[in-house]
Amino acid sequence: MKQIIVFAGTTEGRQLSEWLAGEGLEVLACVATEYGSHLVREEDHLHVRQGRLTQEEMAQLLEAEGRPLVLDATHPYATEVSRNIRTACKEADCEYLRLIRAEDRKGEQAGEDCITVGSVEEAAAYLAGTTGRILTATGSKELHHFTTLPDYQERVYARVLASKEVVEHCQSLGFLGQHLICMQGPFSKELNTAMLRQFGASWLVTKESGKEGGFGEKLLAAREAGAKVVLIGRPPEQEGRSVEEGIALLRKRFSLKSYPRDRFQERCAFLAGIGMGPKENMTKEAWAVFEQADCILGARRMIEGFAPLQKPMLDAYDPDEMRAYLQEHPEYQRIAIALSGDVGFYSNAKRLLALFEQEGIKTELLPGISSVSYLCSRLRIGWEDVKLVSIHGRKSNLIGAVRENFRTFTLLGGKDNVQALCDELLYYGLEHVAIYVGERLGYFEEHITKGSPKELRDITFDGLCAALIENPGYKGGAVSCIPDEAFLRGKAPMTKSEIRCLSVAKLGLARNSMIYDIGAGTGSVSVEMALQAPEGTVWAIEKEEEAARLIRENARRFQTSNVKVIEGTAPEALEQLPAPTHAFIGGSSGNLREILTLLLKKNPAVRVAVNAVTLETVGEAVQCFKELPFSHVETVQVQLSKAKTLGRYQLMTGQNPVYIFTACGNRQEQELPD
DSSP: OOSEEEEOOSHHHHHHHHHHHHTTOOEEEEESSHHHHHHSOOBTTEEEEESOOOHHHHHHHHHHTTSOEEEEOOOTTOHHHHHHHHHHHHHHTOOEEEEEOOOOOTTOOOGGGEEEESSHHHHHHHHTTOOSEEEEESOSTTGGGGGGSTTHHHHEEEEEOOOHHHHHHHHHTTOOGGGEEEOOSOOOHHHHHHHHHHTTEEEEEEEOOTTTTTHHHHHHHHHHHTOEEEEEOOOOOOSOEEHHHHHHHHHHHTTOOSOHHHHHSOOEEEEEEOBTSSGGGSOHHHHHHHHHOSEEEEOHHHHGGGGGGOOOEEEOOOHHHHHHHHHHOTTOOEEEEEESBOTTSSOSHHHHHHHHHHHTOEEEEEOOOOHHHHHHHHTTOOOTTOEEEEOSSSOOOHHHHHHHOSEEEEEEESTTHHHHHHHHHHHTTOTTOEEEEEESTTSTTOEEEEEOHHHHTTSOOOSEEEEEEEOTTOOOSOOOSOOGGGSOOTTSOOOOHHHHHHHHHHHTOOTTOEEEEESOTTSHHHHHHHHHOTTSEEEEEESOHHHHHHHHHHHHHTTOTTEEEEESOTTGGGTTSOOOSEEEESOOTTOHHHHHHHHHHHOTTOEEEEEEOSHHHHHHHHHHHHHSSEEEEEEEEEOOEEEEEETTEEEEEEOOOEEEEEEEEOTTSOOOOO
């Protein structure tokens, strides 16, 4: 006795049969052909019956199995079979549930390339008045209609199921050799396209087989291969429930915890760049993904344009919020994520990829039109030499980028974003630059405003916009060995130009290094390091208030906004700072060992440079590098002499010798003392 009988004429029917049996329910799956019986394999709780049944035979089967629940999951075009199942259930007093395959809206706008007819017979009649090769994807049952075409054996290529009875039937109709293609679908767009091109087909004949039958992939493939579609219109659907609704009822009826697609269909998330937002700015590939998705996720501004698709939508940007939603809705298998612009340009794609990997969800990235390429196209300029920066929800050294590049593009975010940008440019002496601000790019209200920082700072702009900054006075390349007189000096001590240049070079900085300048004095070393690491940060630690003021003024003078001044004494002032990759110690106030110990705790592989003038500091440094876990210790003594003019003569004036110690933290050494 069976609890459920599934008339499994579709992929969904086979999946439901296996899922229900896997949950311990007694299931009988009825399939019409031997080929169908191979697709549904018998297992515990699942039995398979092969063969076509009349209405009377169906009623007898239902009586014999104790009047179970009947699921009609036959093909949408099998109207006569569905009618027989429904009548048999009525006679046997069985509960009947018709599960309707959802229509596939992917590529439904086939336009002039699609001819809709009412039947396969009408399709053959229409094609009789045309020329060109034909690929049929309507199955073998009604293939005989195409034999009415005078040259059908040369013109028609039939794609049918790979079963012995089907092959024998098709061969009896005269479909032989390469004109008979035996394969099990559904097929990808790429495979459909390859077949159409391989046979040089001008026509594709298909039925509206829904998403599970790969209907959308056929339409897109025909468009890509330059073939026209003859579509057999879908017959009027009987009353019933969608597959998703049927699954929900079954889960509730039998208290089932799982979902069938968890076992039989891989979940996939499509991260799609939607360009500027409107449909016209999206690629056809991206729009098709949203059309066929089970649900659409993204920030409100990104997803509002998809409302006409009437899909379940979640207004969310945070990956954890998306995770919770998808865990609550296991029925959503094709997930579309709307991302602004291009997925590879300051998008949320990286975080989402990590999320979906954790959840075991397959991911695909679909590129879009980026805001930088769009804005530059509106300005009629190329963007291959534009420096790309974003200060929308992130920290970036925008001033450094503007200083070093003729053109800098940046994403902006927040209510006063343009005003804050203009204020920063003016503060660092970049009042001469030109700014192009793009608002609502791609929309009807699109507007681009040009002006100087002073002209634009008092204008109110949209909350989300982009800017292109042109600096005709840009200074490309790294600057080093800045003359001492270029700095504001005051009464603070300053490392001389040549010593500063050598010390910074010995540190081996990268463009994105995170650096401490301990005992920063006037900030001359901080500035040199900030110029060498424009994408990093320099924390200038200084205990004297007057010196800290000088550091800020010098950072402003050299347009190094990545210098951050910390007033205090090391090592206490370092406690809350991020771990450094490099550290320069120009003054330690007698705390050298404590400073080095803390640096190693923050980053066991930190690279340090210590400048020492007094013998006491030299001795302390030698002991520290012997006793603390450092490697590659190098000691250099430098003594400089500079020419000084006295009357008609140039005399060399010696300066105090300076010791430069450099070393790298050694992860393998002993633990540090508390």
